[in-house]
Amino acid sequence: MGREEALQYLKTAKGQVEAVIKMVEDGKYCIDISKQILASISLLKKANVKILNAHLGSCVKNAINSKDTEDIDTKLKELGEIIEYLSKVI
Template identity: 55%
Template structure:
């Protein structure tokens, strides 16, 4: 496993812990703003993990596809994914 994937895995494990903590906060009827702050922190970690995965995809999969004249297919994939962020 490369360093990028290790970072993704760590971010996901951390966000998993945060989500478990958020569930406990809700069960304990903690203050809504505190829960919301924790939700935003978990979302930020998931966003970071996603960006790391996308960076790796561009650096490896898309780059390799372009070298082998199959770049259009990979670029279409990336554009389809990016359209989800824009919508």
């Protein structure tokens, strides 16, 4: 379910970004443009959360159930890298 929701967020964000581009091209008010950019960012963040939750519920869960320690370590390392990156950008 998470991927489908993420896809919807991404498609909506795509439409917003296309609208923002048109706003810039048309010389619209900067604050209005900024608000639309922030709305697009919010949608991308929501999509990312859905994707990460789907990853936990599928890839990470499958690795744990397989008891493949190398695969588990890889998945944990990947999640750690994402958490580290998020701590820098939030």
